[in-house]
Amino acid sequence: MRNFIRFIIKHHFAILFFIIEMVSLLLVVNYNAYQRSSFLSSSNALTGGIFKRFNAGTEYLMLREINDDLARENAYLRSRMPESFRASRDYFNLVYDSLSQQEYIYRSARVINNSTNRRFNYLTLNKGRAHGIEPEMGVISNKGGVGIVKNVSENYSTVISIINTRLKISAKLKDSGFFGSLEWDGDAYEYVYLHDIPRHANVNIGDLVVTSGYSSIFPEGIVLGNVEHVDLEKGASFYNIKVKLSVDFKKLAFVEVIGHSIREEQITLEKATEHD
Amino acid sequence: MISELPRYLFNFIFFTIIQLLVLNNIQLNGFVNPYLYVIFILTLPFDIPGWLLLVLGFTLGMVIDVFSDTPGMHASATVLMCFLRPYVLRIIAPRDDYQLGTLPTMNYYGASWFLRYAIILVFAHHLFLFFVEVFSVTHFFSTFLRVITSTFFTIILILIAQLFSKGKKQGR
Numbered sequence A: 001m002r003n004f005i006r007f008i009i010k011h012h013f014a015i016l017f018f019i020i021e022m023v024s025l026l027l028v029v030n031y032n033a034y035q036r037s038s039f040l041s042s043s044n045a046l047t048g049g050i051f052k053r054f055n056a057g058t059e060y061l062m063l064r065e066i067n068d069d070l071a072r073e074n075a076y077l078r079s080r081m082p083e084s085f086r087a088s089r090d091y092f093n094l095v096y097d098s099l100s101q102q103e104y105i106y107r108s109a110r111v112i113n114n115s116t117n118r119r120f121n122y123l124t125l126n127k128g129r130a131h132g133i134e135p136e137m138g139v140i141s142n143k144g145g146v147g148i149v150k151n152v153s154e155n156y157s158t159v160i161s162i163i164n165t166r167l168k169i170s171a172k173l174k175d176s177g178f179f180g181s182l183e184w185d186g187d188a189y190e191y192v193y194l195h196d197i198p199r200h201a202n203v204n205i206g207d208l209v210v211t212s213g214y215s216s217i218f219p220e221g222i223v224l225g226n227v228e229h230v231d232l233e234k235g236a237s238f239y240n241i242k243v244k245l246s247v248d249f250k251k252l253a254f255v256e257v258i259g260h261s262i263r264e265e266q267i268t269l270e271k272a273t274e275h276d
Numbered sequence B: 001m002i003s004e005l006p007r008y009l010f011n012f013i014f015f016t017i018i019q020l021l022v023l024n025n026i027q028l029n030g031f032v033n034p035y036l037y038v039i040f041i042l043t044l045p046f047d048i049p050g051w052l053l054l055v056l057g058f059t060l061g062m063v064i065d066v067f068s069d070t071p072g073m074h075a076s077a078t079v080l081m082c083f084l085r086p087y088v089l090r091i092i093a094p095r096d097d098y099q100l101g102t103l104p105t106m107n108y109y110g111a112s113w114f115l116r117y118a119i120i121l122v123f124a125h126h127l128f129l130f131f132v133e134v135f136s137v138t139h140f141f142s143t144f145l146r147v148i149t150s151t152f153f154t155i156i157l158i159l160i161a162q163l164f165s166k167g168k169k170q171g172r
Helices: A002-010 A012-029 A031-037 A045-061 A063-079 A263-275 B002-021 B036-042 B050-068 B073-091 B106-134 B140-163
Strands: A104-114 A120-125 A138-141 A144-152 A157-164 A168-173 A179-183 A191-195 A208-211 A223-231 A240-245 A254-260
Touching: A002 A012, A012 B050, A012 B073, A045 A063, A045 A104, A063 A254, A120 A144, A120 A254, A168 A223, A191 A223, B002 B036, B002 B050, B036 B050, B036 B073, B036 B106, B036 B140, B050 B073, B073 B106, B106 B140
Parallel strands: A144 A223
Antiparallel strands: A104 A120, A104 A254, A120 A157, A138 A144, A138 A254, A144 A157, A168 A179, A168 A208, A179 A191, A191 A240, A208 A223, A223 A240
């Protein structure tokens, strides 16, 4: 026993190192379970509060561009107003009741923390459960898709962004309708890759890539980017498609969170079918 | 040692803030992420007890982790660096050994000694950090390139920070 204690005292430095290192690596390996508890992630109030304050400063520097974006969006929305359409009595039209049939609800939020330089990039938003935001909601900006809400606290939420190697998004080519999964390879933050497009599809550079709407997270047709480069290896049955993202993740300031009002129904139905 | 406490406390907070609010936003093609905060570990006194060194390393890494959503990554890398520090110091000790009342900084032991000391430890830290972050060897060369470039930029920032630090200048 005494020898054992002497051994511990003699090598206490190495033993302590070993213990602390194991604890740290355990944290890394249990990353996902850890994230779920969201205790130490940036959605907790203290870190969220600090980032919010810092963001108030940097946001000021981006006001010009934000104003441009908002003005453009205003113009677009104005063009959709009833007044900007010509009334016609020459034909009848089917009218959908927008109140009882609304499927997607949009809530605006501000990005208060953002990263583009890691392999697993996350955003923090200034709205949380108190504002109706829940995990698994889609997040878009006025330029296109951004990511999916991961954790939610009372007043903040974290978003797993498209440029995160852990996220795959169901996407399709707008013209031909072929769908595949969109995935980031962890390199340049402007480009992602579209997999699983079969070789008989017709893909051209510049084709629009949009959300497929199958996952019930995003509505169909949200712009994700343009095809930048197409490549078909000999004997491969799927294309290698490089997509330039329409959203510049370095300039994100305001986003919209999409709530799907009847998503529960779709998921329950799909689950029931799976068990058959 | 006690009188140095406020200075180290200031260093800890100052470099953490610089790291989180400025350097974490720096990016060049995804290859350069300088991690200046390790300078805090580099400049701790020679006679710091081993357990305190490890605990400080863990705390510093954990603080960085909490704010950048990477639980355990920086903590494990910084703890490894703290573990290596005494051995590295022993290996590269100058001929007349370290003097009493000095710190392991450029001002006391000169640029070439400090550069060797910093490069070894920063490289170890970055190597561990980036490979834990990727958690696979499939992207070995691109990860290794990131380690090298980031080490280079971290060293440059550490040298710049050292120019501003106080301490007796010695002509060596």
